[in-house]
Amino acid sequence: MATSDEFRKQLETLRPYLLRYASLQLRDAAAAEDAVQEALVAALAGEASFAGRANLRTWLTGILKHKIVDAIRRQAREPVVSAEADEEVGDIDELFTERGHWNERPAAWGNPDGALEQSQFFRALELCLARLPGRTAQAFMMREHLGLETGEICKELDITPTHCWVMLYRARMALRECLQQTWFGK
């Protein structure tokens, strides 16, 4: 079956968005390009299976998600740069006093789910994610976006469960600080 030019064009318009989405999770421009390319090729071959679905972007994101998981698994087999293994996010210690109390009590976010209706909120979230160190962001996205279990994340990133929990904790604390500053505190 010949792919319609119309369909091909629609896919191309989504490429910048797909690249942004893949870069967030792979932290490597070349790997992100590859994953997007693979997803687009798969999408072109699968035009028939798209027929009738409401949202091209959602369908395409679903395909790309699988390609990203594949890419992460490939990356995991490559040697890890050791300097990255112990990367630190900001510093959690700065948030607390020596006795472990908040230096500054977290502010209320009201009804934060209202933000999920706003595209600007997701831009702010992406910017906050981009500020995290690469492997921390990757572990966080594997856990919270791709929904992988910690056991698998540890295996793919070749770290212990304890290290994995610490990374996820640091990511969550850094992200809530960042969103407080760039979104909820405004």
Add this chain to the structure above:
Amino acid sequence: MKLLSCKETTRLVSQGLDRELAFGERVALRVHFAICLGCRRASRQMEFLRRAVRELPGRP
């Protein structure tokens, strides 16, 4: 029972999103939440983060 600091509480809240907490850990969290507004907020905010990141990339 050992009382948790806010730092220990947030660490445990985060772990609760990644593994099943033990009974004692859950009790310790409840006790702390009862007296600490900041940690109740931080806990809700971490849960919100999960919902938000699942929805990425959001609306076009």
